[in-house]
Every structure is written in structure tokens, then in C-alpha cells.
Amino acid sequence: MSAMSPETILRVDELSIVYRTDRGDVRATNDISFDLKRGEAMALIGESGSGKTTISLALIRKLPKNAVVTSGQILYQHDSNVQDVLGLSRRQLRSFRWNDCAMVFQGAQNAFNPVLKIRKQFEDTARAHGWADKTAIRKRALSLLELVRLDPERVYDSFPHELSGGMKQRTLLALGVLLSPQVVILDEPTTALDILTQRAIIDVLNDMQRKLQFSIIFISHDLSLAAEMADTVATVYAGEIVEIGGVDEIFYRSLHPYTYGLLTSVPTLEHAQDVLQSIPGSPPNLIAPPSGCKFHPRCSFASDQCQVDSPPLQLDIGSHLAACWHKDRLLASRKEDA
Amino acid sequence: MLHDQQPLATDQQPPAPNLSLMTARLYDPLLKVYRNYTARVFLQAIITIWVVMTLTFVLVRLMPGNPVDVLVEQILTAEGISYQEAYDRIAASFNIDKDATPLDQYLQWLGDLLRLDLGTSITSPGTKVIDEIARFLPWTVFAVGTGLLISFVLGIFAGMPMAYYRGSKLDHILSFFSSFSTGVPNYIWGLLIIIGPGISWRWFDIGALRGTYDVGLTPGVNAEFILSALEHAALPVFTYIIAILGTWMLSMKSSTTGVLNEDYVNVAEARGLKERTVISSYVGRNAALPLFTQLTISIGFVLSSGVVVEEIFVYWGIGHLLFQSITVRDYTTLQGVVLLLTAVIVFSNLFADLTYGLLDPRVRVSGEK
Amino acid sequence: MPESIIELQGVYRSFKTGRTVVPVLQDINFGVNKLEFLCLVGESGCGKTTTGKIICGLLPPSSGQILFEGQDIASLRGAERRRHRRSVQIIHQDPYASLNPTQTVKEMLSYPLLAHRLVNGRRGAENRVNELLDLVDLTPVEDFVDKYPHQLSGGQRQRVSIARALTTEPSVIVADESVSMVDVSIRIGLLQMMMDLRDRLDVTIVFITHDLALAKYFAWDGRIGVMYLGRLVEIGATQQIIAAPQHPYTKVLLSAIPEPDPHKTRSKQHIQLRSEDIPRLTELPPGCSFHPRCPWYVPGACDVTVPQLALPPQAVVDSEVACIPLERGDELVLHDA
Structure with a gap:
């Protein structure tokens, strides 16, 4: 791989992770590679079980006990210093977590310790990373709570159960950027929230990112959210990135039949009837994945080659990469439809 | 529980008064x-x-x-x-x-x-039952309380690693001990202690440990008396610890296992908190919470199940009093002691119910509403 | 007017928890036309699930009536009551929770067939099970009859629960968030299968969802009813609701939802609410319950009177709305944020 440009903050390089289970090894991610730039918002989209959550957990080394990283590196560049996250010592890892890379998990409903006030949980976090001054912590926390459009004083002195779901989610976002991390990982940041609360969270996130300049990796099955927030979109299928590119490239000129299939299965609010289609079949079993291209059993473009050879992730135009033998046929068929 | 209810319709006519409403009013204060x-x-x-x-x-x-x-x-x-x-x-x-x-x-x-009068003893006229209880009860409270507290603390500290290293050798060994400790009743543990270390191996002189302190000492705050009291209480206390410890360990293990799966523990680790902080404030605190309720409830239970243990070690507590009153059919004393034990069990349950809120902020707030 | 198969008239429902009474539904009035696609849309706590249960007779209303084919279901007795129970079925959100994990697909589907004596003996049941699985596209049937729920994918489980709802040959099916737990790529297939059932089996489907885009897809030729805090605030033809929403809440909802198209979603105008806090059902504001958040709120009117669902006098479309300014024939005037 090429040398890391100073603009790159995080590089995932040929990362493969296996879950050891009683039924066999689950190949959760396979040769995943991507670069995340400073200030960039990248969306990992894919269905449940596609491996997108595994990737995000690997970034902060919070994989379940039965997970084994079989190959690859996660390089983190900070002050022209490059470290492999997978090689960090316990002490280094503890400091890397939240200080450099914060992760906002899915379901903020349960993300806070129910018996501690929000204040205590902000203080715990700051102190674990060397902040001693309580007033300084308070000042920073209140300004962040204000940034996420909450009543700072009231929320800071609340117990978690005194906050609504949307408020908890926003408080968690504020806690996420408490230590000014370079990278914030968001796992399904709006799932299970009400529509109007989702809108508030999206607006708050955009606002925060503009002001605080961190990079975002967010994981979602919601294509609309990716369309709205992402600079770069990566489609994950069966543990592999099958397509990655700028948000416009992915949405308007997708080169992988799976990405295209997802796009044509999502209803819109446009003032015309949607013509939608499901992708036939269901996601593959990752203990014994299909040969060749893992999408071939569900793909209408599949040929004999697809059953045998796994297509490499190849550069198309600009920064747009896709792993498909039949990009041209897909593009041609879309022109016909249009 | 959800009940059917007339809708609260601000824009609707109030329902006409009916018979059931009127009867309800009658019973209103009681309700x-x-x-x-x-x-x-x-x-x-x-x-x-x-x-x-x-x-x-x-x-x-x-x-x-x-x-x-x-x-x-x-x-x-x-x-x-x-x-x-x-x-x-x-x-x-x-x-x-x-x-x-x-x-x-x-x-x-x-x-x-x-009138809160428990009457006087039938067999020894002039002795008030309440005085008898007051004479014997403190020793029981002392022994049971010490046993309960020590086993509780030990159980919490032993239960957590069992959950952390679930499936490990340590967990297997501790789980085996816990099941054994829970399965064997406390009086059997008492007998085993007497027969083993007491009689067969002669580690201590069982005979000299009768009663609650050495004969000839006057109760008071002096080293000799306190040491003697501790020495006499040691075997019953040890029995209580052994017999209850397993329950605490298993409870703490299952409670900790549950808490370890909670999102907030995961998030706490992702926040880079020190391991010590996560274990104490995030895992330990939440896992121990339900055990405090159990502790209060078990006070009554241990107090009553200690009756036989006291008799085995000839420890003069409330159990001894109970045994004596049964032997001589002293109805009033017997009733008094049973009343005491019942009240302790019932009220410790009640107390556990009412005080849980003090520990758990979630209950605290809804309780106030 | 087309014939209503189900009609809700002045339906109220409240629950009591401890000392507080929670009004979950207030003054719900609407009909479900025979063979139409009707969607009830709203956020959590709006009462859409309770409405679904009331339609099925799983929950009695606190007051008001539910007419099934013109008859008050509360007055049904004996055979008629059983017929209503069979005719109106519900499909729940989580097929994993609603399917018995210890029964095979065949056992699950044969049981109601045999219990209601809808088939003749084992042989009849077997044939009918095969027919049902075929209806929900679980083919080849032999691959599925002997499977347990955990051996099926989420989409397949949901198809089994639909097949089970079909065992009693219902004329109405209430589908409560029936596809929200299913992966995006197979959601539409499931929805299309349900839409086909109407034509194949003459069944009317009431679809309950929080996803307006999904509602639009499902009920394109039908109607959408929008609920907010226990009340129906707007109901009308889907295409009108999407293109020309009338009620402020519907307008705000439509403006808030992101679209799967980067340019469109980023240039979308979002209407700002006056407040983001959703009132609790136990502390509903007076007047229109949306007024504390409504950007078009008229002081002295919206916070006093509860609006009634009706066709506004100066309506450009024929959606019924519950909104005081619209009721008076006024234009909505946006507040400065």
C-alpha cells in the first residue's frame, strides 16, 4: 500500500477477522482496506451480519472474546506519528480509546451507568485521561451539552433515566467528543429513534462536525442517512467492502449490483410512485460462504466467472472502487432503464 | 397493572353519576x-x-x-x-x-x-418475657449479624471473578464450593465443625466454648470480656459464614454476569476508563445493588434458621431461649420468641422493599411521584 | 361512499398505571374500506399499535364503538363473535417473539386449522399448510414445513407468521410494523407479497408503521392516517398526503425525513419545530396537543380548543385534518424561529 499522506488519519489495511464458534469459524471480515481522511465522514452501509459492526469494534479493539484478527493492520496517524492500533499496549490502548477514537454505540438508552449522574460519568471519562480539574471538566462538558442543544446545567446534574431517548443520544454525542477525539465512530446513530428526534440528531452531528473538525465513521443500514451525512460511502457485503467511493458516485453511479440493489429497494418520499425491487435470496452464511464473488447467488448479472473468481476491489474513476466483474453491464442496463 | 378506565376526555360530557361511583365514594377513605x-x-x-x-x-x-x-x-x-x-x-x-x-x-x-405487652413467663413467675428476650437477643444479633456481613462481603468479592472468568477453573472450583455451601443446611455445617475440628482433631475445647462468654466474667467494655465474647461466638459465626457464603457468591455471579452484558459497561471500557473504575463503579455497584435487598430479606431468615445452630454450640442466644421454652412448655415465652422472629422476617422484607429506592436512583424518583 | 369493513366511532382508550391515567387514544374516528390499503403512521407513543389491537378486538376500547361489517363487535356473541375473531387477524412486529420456538412450521400452521375445524383431518391440514406456504412464497414447500423458527431467516419467519394469520381465512389483516425488523434488501419483497394477498385472497390490509416512505409505497393507491399523541391528525389519499400535506405535524414529518438521494436530501428544507420535547401522554398540553411544538401555532386558539378531524372549508385536497387554523379556514402562518 502507498505511504500514508498527512491527510489520512486512519488506515485499515487488509483486515481479516474470524469469530471462533462451535459451528465453525465465521469469517466476519475479509481483507478490508480503506483510508479515512481528516474531517471526512465515511458511511459503512450493509445489512445485519455484513460485518460492518465488526470493523468498527476492531478499530477500538473491543471485539468479542471469540474474535481473532487473522491478518491486517489498523494504522492511526497523529502528529505525524503512525501507530498500529492492533499493536498498542494495554496502557496505550486505554489512552487511545475515547481520547483519539471515541465510539458511540447503538442504543444510547443503555449507554449510561444508571446509578451515576451524568456529571460523574463525564468526570470519570476526563479523569481517566489525565484531567484533574473538575471545573475545567464541567466547563467543557457544559459547552458540549449546549452544542448538542440541551439544557446543559439540568442535563449535567441528571441521572440517565431522567432523560428521554433523544436527550440520552445527544448527551452521549457530547460525551463522545469530550476529549476532542480525531475519530468518532457512530454505530447506527439514529436507529430506534423517532423521526423528529432523528432529524435533531442529524442536525446536531453536522453542526458538531463542522465546529470540532473530527472524522466520522458511521455504520448504518439506513441509506438515507448515508446520503445525507457521508462524504464517502463503503458498501459492506458478507464481510467485504464491495464498493467504496464518494457519496455521489455511490448513489448516482453505483458500480456494484449489491449497492444498486440496495438503492432500488428503498422507498422514497418523492411525489411519484416508487418502482422498487428486493434483492432475491438472503445474506450468505459466513461459516461456509459461496465461492467466487460472495454475492453471485443473489446477483442477476452473475456469470460462470463470478462463481469461481472473486473480483478484486478495482479503481474505476476518481476515488471510486468496486469489486465486480460486470460493472459495465450494470452501467449499461441502468442506461437502458433510464 | 393496567385497568380499564373511563377516558379523560376534556371535550366530552362528564359521565352521568352511577351507582358504582356512589358506592365507591362511600369507601373512599378506606380505598x-x-x-x-x-x-x-x-x-x-x-x-x-x-x-x-x-x-x-x-x-x-x-x-x-x-x-x-x-x-x-x-x-x-x-x-x-x-x-x-x-x-x-x-x-x-x-x-x-x-x-x-x-x-x-x-x-x-x-x-x-x-399494648405491646408480651406477658410474663409461665414457668418462672415474675420474669417478663420481654426481659428474657432482651437478655438473649443481643447475642444472636451479634453472631448472626457478623456472620451475615462477613459472608456478604466475601460473597461479593468472590462472585465477581466468577462472572469475569466464567467457565475457567477458578469459576468451576468456586461454583462447586458455592453449591456445596448452599446445599448443606447450617446445622449440618455446625455438626461437622463440632465433630471434625472439635472432637476428632481437638483443635479447640468445645466444652469451654459453651455459653456466650467465659464463666465469671462481668459484661462490660473491657478487653478480657470482649475477647471472650468473640471467642465464644467464633464457631456459630463461622458456621453462618460457611452456610450463607455460597448464596451470596452465586447471586453475585449471576448479577455480575448480567451487568457485564450491559451496554454501559461496554461503553465505559470504550471510554478508556481505568479497569479499576469500571469494575467498582460500573460493574460492582450495579451488580451488588439487588444483593442489598436480598441481604435485608435474609436477616430474618438467618435469624430463625440460626435457632438450631445456637443449640448445637450451646450459644445462649434467642434460639437457646426458644428451645428452653419449648422443653418446659412455657407458652408465653415461646409465643414471644416466635412473634419476634416472625416480626423480624416480615419487617425485614418490608424494609428491603421500602429502602431499595435509596440505593437505586431509578426507583427513587418514581417513588416520589 | 365505498363500503367500510371496519369502522371506528369515537374510540377512546386509556390505561391506568398506579395513580395516573394514560390516555392512549382519544376520539378516533375512521373507517377502513373494503380491499383498500390503509396505513396508520406515527411516532412511538402515538397510539397506532393500540388502534391495531382495538381493530382486532384484542383490546376493548374504554368508550366508543368498533363496527365490523356494520355490527358493533362488543355486541357480538357466540358464533358471530368467533367469526369476527377469525376474520380479523394481526401480524406482529417481531416474528421471533410471536412464533413458538418448539414447534415446526407445519405444527404451527396445522394447529389453528384443526382447532377451528377449518380442514378435514390431518390430510386436509397438510394440504392447506402447503397451500399457505405457497401463498407466502416459501417454496419449495418441502424445504420449510419441518423447520423450527430458529432455522429460518428473519424474512422467512415473518412469512410464516403471515401464513399463520391466513389460516383462519381472514378478511382483514392488521400488520403492525411487520417489516421493520427485516433487512432492507428483502423488505420490499415481503411488502409486495402482502400487497398481492389482497388480490389473491380478497383481504383488506391495515398497515401500521413509523416509516412514511414505506407507507407511501404500500398505500400508493390507498390512504394514510397520521397519528400524534393518541389522536388522528390527518387522513387522506396517500398521494395527496405526500404531495400536499395539510396538517402541520405531517408537514414537519415529511420535511424531517432524509431521502436516499444525496442532492435531494441535502437541499431539503427542514421545518424547525418550536420545541423538540415530546409531551408525555400523562401531561398532555391543553387544546391541540401539537401546539407547543407547532411552527404555525396561533396563540389563544390552538392552546384552548381541541381541533376536530374534518375536511377544512377551504381545502385544496380532500384530506381530513384536525387543526384549528385550518378548521377556521385560515392560512397557516409560520412563526419566526
Whole structure:
């Protein structure tokens, strides 16, 4: 791989992770590679079980006990210093977590310790990373709570159960950027929230990112959210990135039949009837994945080659990469439809 | 529970008054008391105690023999006087009205009880039951309390690693011990201690450990007395610890296992908190919470199950008093002790219920509403 | 007017928890036309699930009536009551929770068939099970009859629960968030299968969802009813609701939802609410319950009177709305944020 440009903050390089289970090894991610730039918002989209959550957990080394990283590196560049996250010592890892890379998990409903006030949980976090001054912590926390459009004083002195779901989610976002991390990982940041609360969270996130300049990796099955927030979109299928590119490239000129299939299965609010289609079949079993291209059993473009050879992730135009033998046929068929 | 209810329609006519509403108004004050949670559970507690006491009253009188007969037997064999003579003498020295029917006795006793008067002992006239209890109870509280607290703390600290290293050798060993400890009743543990270290191996002199402190010492705040008291309590306390420890360990293990799966623990680790902080404030604190309730409830349970243990070690606590009063059929003392044990069990449950909120902020707030 | 198969008239429902009474539904009035696609849309706590249960007779209303084919279901007795129970079925959100994990697909489907004596003996049941699985596209049937729920994918499980709802040959099916737990790529297939059932089996489907885009897809030729805090605030033809929402809440909802198209979603105008806090059902504001958040709120009117669902006098479309300014024939005037 090429040398890391100073603009790159995080590089995932040929990362493969296996879950050891009683039924066999689950190949959760396979040769995943991507670069995340400073200030960039990248969306990992894919269905449940596609491996997108595994990737995000690997970034902060919070994989379940039965997970084994079989190959690859996660390089983190900070002050022209490059470290492999997978090689960090316990002490280094503890400091890397939240200080450099914060992760906002899915379901903020349960993300806070129910018996501690929000204040205590902000203080715990700051102190674990060397902040001693309580007033300084308070000042920073209140300004962040204000940034996420909450009543700072009231929320800071609340117990978690005194906050609504949307408020908890926003408080968690504020806690996420408490230590000014370079990278914030968001796992399904709006799932299970009400529509109007989702809108508030999206607006708050955009606002925060503009002001605080961190990079975002967010994981979602919601294509609309990716369309709205992402600079770069990566489609994950069966543990592999099958397509990655700028948000416009992915949405308007997708080169992988799976990405295209997802796009044509999502209803819109446009003032015309949607013509939608499901992708036939269901996601593959990752203990014994299909040969060749893992999408071939569900793909209408599949040929004999697809059953045998796994297509490499190849550069198309600009920064747009896709792993498909039949990009041209897909593009041609879309022109016909249009 | 959800109940059907007339809708609260601001824009609708109020429903016409009906019969059920009017009857409801009649019972309103009573309903109000019943709806108040605290009042309701107190009422339930009192009723429970009354039912148990009435059953006890009946049951002790159904026991074969009576206090007079027990002593008459003794005097007959010792002094060789006629039955009638012995009977009259004993009856005269007793604090009972021979002609009172059981119903009279019951009403009399209930009336006294309402004035918080437990009456006087039948077999030793002039001794108030309450004084007897006051003499024996502190020793039981001391032994049971120490045993309970030590086992609780040990159990919490042993239960957490069991959950953290689930499936490991450590977990298997500790789990085996816990099941053993829980499965074997405390009096069996007591007997094992007496037979093993006490009699077979002679690690200590069982005989000298009778009672609650060495003969000849005067109770007071002096080193000699305190040391002696500790020494005498050591075996019952140790028995309690061994017998209850397993319960705490298993409870803590399952509670910790649950908490370890909670999102907030995961998030705490992702926040880069020190391991110590996560274990104590995030895992430990939440996992131990439900155990405090259990602790309060178990006070009553251990107190009553300690009766046999005290008798085994000849430790003069409330259990010893209970045994004695059964032997001589001292109905009033017996009733007094049973009342005490029942009240402790019922009220410790009640207390656990009402104080849980002090520990868990989630309950605290909804309780205030 | 087309014939209503189900009609809700002045339906109220409240629950009591401890000392507080929670009004979950207030003054719900609407009809479900025979064979139409009707969607109930709203956020959590709006009462859409309760409405679904009331339609099925799983929950009695606190007051008001539910007419099934013109008859008050509360007055049904004996055979008629059983017929209503069979005719109106519900499909729940989580097929994993609603399917018995210890029964095979065949056992699960044969049981109601045999219990209601809808088939003749084992042989009849077997044939009918095969027919049902075929209807929900679980083919080849032999691959599925002997499977347990955990051996099926989420989409397949949901198809089994639909097949089970079909065992009693219902004329109405209430589908409560029936596809929200299913992966995006197979959601539409499931929805299309349900839409086909109407034509194949003459069944009317009431679809309950929080996803307006999904509602639009499902009920394109039908109607959408929008609920907010226990009340129906707007109901009308889907295409009108999407293109020309009338009620402020519907407008705000439509403006808030992101679209799967980067340019469109980023240039979308979002209407700002006056407040983001959703009132609790136990502390509903007076008047219109949306007024504390409504950007078009008229002081002195919206916070006083509860609006009634009706066709506004100066309506450009024929959606019924519950909104005071619209009721008076006024234009909505946006507040400065």
C-alpha cells in the first residue's frame, strides 16, 4: 500500500477477522482496506451480519472474546506519528480509546451507568485521561451539552433515566467528543429513534462536525442517512467492502449490483410512485460462504466467472472502487432503464 | 397493572353519576389508605404477623403435655409425693389461671399484645418475657449479624471473578464450593465443625466454648470480656459464614454476569476508563445493588434458621431461649420468641422493599411521584 | 361512499398505571374500506399499535364503538363473535417473539386449522399448510414445513407468521410494523407479497408503521392516517398526503425525513419545530396537543380548543385534518424561529 499522506488519519489495511464458534469459524471480515481522511465522514452501509459492526469494534479493539484478527493492520496517524492500533499496549490502548477514537454505540438508552449522574460519568471519562480539574471538566462538558442543544446545567446534574431517548443520544454525542477525539465512530446513530428526534440528531452531528473538525465513521443500514451525512460511502457485503467511493458516485453511479440493489429497494418520499425491487435470496452464511464473488447467488448479472473468481476491489474513476466483474453491464442496463 | 378506565376526555360530557361511583365514594377513605403503597404493605405485614401468631397460639397448645405436667413429672420422681400434691404446688407457683378457657387466654394475650405487652413467663413467675428476650437477643444479633456481613462481603468479592472468568477453573472450583455451601443446611455445617475440628482433631475445647462468654466474667467494655465474647461466638459465626457464603457468591455471579452484558459497561471500557473504575463503579455497584435487598430479606431468615445452630454450640442466644421454652412448655415465652422472629422476617422484607429506592436512583424518583 | 369493513366511532382508550391515567387514544374516528390499503403512521407513543389491537378486538376500547361489517363487535356473541375473531387477524412486529420456538412450521400452521375445524383431518391440514406456504412464497414447500423458527431467516419467519394469520381465512389483516425488523434488501419483497394477498385472497390490509416512505409505497393507491399523541391528525389519499400535506405535524414529518438521494436530501428544507420535547401522554398540553411544538401555532386558539378531524372549508385536497387554523379556514402562518 502507498505511504500514508498527512491527510489520512486512519488506515485499515487488509483486515481479516474470524469469530471462533462451535459451528465453525465465521469469517466476519475479509481483507478490508480503506483510508479515512481528516474531517471526512465515511458511511459503512450493509445489512445485519455484513460485518460492518465488526470493523468498527476492531478499530477500538473491543471485539468479542471469540474474535481473532487473522491478518491486517489498523494504522492511526497523529502528529505525524503512525501507530498500529492492533499493536498498542494495554496502557496505550486505554489512552487511545475515547481520547483519539471515541465510539458511540447503538442504543444510547443503555449507554449510561444508571446509578451515576451524568456529571460523574463525564468526570470519570476526563479523569481517566489525565484531567484533574473538575471545573475545567464541567466547563467543557457544559459547552458540549449546549452544542448538542440541551439544557446543559439540568442535563449535567441528571441521572440517565431522567432523560428521554433523544436527550440520552445527544448527551452521549457530547460525551463522545469530550476529549476532542480525531475519530468518532457512530454505530447506527439514529436507529430506534423517532423521526423528529432523528432529524435533531442529524442536525446536531453536522453542526458538531463542522465546529470540532473530527472524522466520522458511521455504520448504518439506513441509506438515507448515508446520503445525507457521508462524504464517502463503503458498501459492506458478507464481510467485504464491495464498493467504496464518494457519496455521489455511490448513489448516482453505483458500480456494484449489491449497492444498486440496495438503492432500488428503498422507498422514497418523492411525489411519484416508487418502482422498487428486493434483492432475491438472503445474506450468505459466513461459516461456509459461496465461492467466487460472495454475492453471485443473489446477483442477476452473475456469470460462470463470478462463481469461481472473486473480483478484486478495482479503481474505476476518481476515488471510486468496486469489486465486480460486470460493472459495465450494470452501467449499461441502468442506461437502458433510464 | 393496567385497568380499564373511563377516558379523560376534556371535550366530552362528564359521565352521568352511577351507582358504582356512589358506592365507591362511600369507601373512599378506606380505598385511599389501600392505595397508599406504604400503608398497604404495612397493613399486610401486620395481618401476616397476626395470622402467624394465632397459629402459634393454637399449635403450642396442641403440643403433647403442658407446663404443669412437665414439672409435675420432675417433682414426682425427685420427691416422691402424690400427684395431686405435686400438681397443686406447681400450679400455685405458676402464673396461670387454671380456669381460663383457651379462648379467654387468647383474648387476654391479644389484648396485652396490643399494648405491646408480651406477658410474663409461665414457668418462672415474675420474669417478663420481654426481659428474657432482651437478655438473649443481643447475642444472636451479634453472631448472626457478623456472620451475615462477613459472608456478604466475601460473597461479593468472590462472585465477581466468577462472572469475569466464567467457565475457567477458578469459576468451576468456586461454583462447586458455592453449591456445596448452599446445599448443606447450617446445622449440618455446625455438626461437622463440632465433630471434625472439635472432637476428632481437638483443635479447640468445645466444652469451654459453651455459653456466650467465659464463666465469671462481668459484661462490660473491657478487653478480657470482649475477647471472650468473640471467642465464644467464633464457631456459630463461622458456621453462618460457611452456610450463607455460597448464596451470596452465586447471586453475585449471576448479577455480575448480567451487568457485564450491559451496554454501559461496554461503553465505559470504550471510554478508556481505568479497569479499576469500571469494575467498582460500573460493574460492582450495579451488580451488588439487588444483593442489598436480598441481604435485608435474609436477616430474618438467618435469624430463625440460626435457632438450631445456637443449640448445637450451646450459644445462649434467642434460639437457646426458644428451645428452653419449648422443653418446659412455657407458652408465653415461646409465643414471644416466635412473634419476634416472625416480626423480624416480615419487617425485614418490608424494609428491603421500602429502602431499595435509596440505593437505586431509578426507583427513587418514581417513588416520589 | 365505498363500503367500510371496519369502522371506528369515537374510540377512546386509556390505561391506568398506579395513580395516573394514560390516555392512549382519544376520539378516533375512521373507517377502513373494503380491499383498500390503509396505513396508520406515527411516532412511538402515538397510539397506532393500540388502534391495531382495538381493530382486532384484542383490546376493548374504554368508550366508543368498533363496527365490523356494520355490527358493533362488543355486541357480538357466540358464533358471530368467533367469526369476527377469525376474520380479523394481526401480524406482529417481531416474528421471533410471536412464533413458538418448539414447534415446526407445519405444527404451527396445522394447529389453528384443526382447532377451528377449518380442514378435514390431518390430510386436509397438510394440504392447506402447503397451500399457505405457497401463498407466502416459501417454496419449495418441502424445504420449510419441518423447520423450527430458529432455522429460518428473519424474512422467512415473518412469512410464516403471515401464513399463520391466513389460516383462519381472514378478511382483514392488521400488520403492525411487520417489516421493520427485516433487512432492507428483502423488505420490499415481503411488502409486495402482502400487497398481492389482497388480490389473491380478497383481504383488506391495515398497515401500521413509523416509516412514511414505506407507507407511501404500500398505500400508493390507498390512504394514510397520521397519528400524534393518541389522536388522528390527518387522513387522506396517500398521494395527496405526500404531495400536499395539510396538517402541520405531517408537514414537519415529511420535511424531517432524509431521502436516499444525496442532492435531494441535502437541499431539503427542514421545518424547525418550536420545541423538540415530546409531551408525555400523562401531561398532555391543553387544546391541540401539537401546539407547543407547532411552527404555525396561533396563540389563544390552538392552546384552548381541541381541533376536530374534518375536511377544512377551504381545502385544496380532500384530506381530513384536525387543526384549528385550518378548521377556521385560515392560512397557516409560520412563526419566526
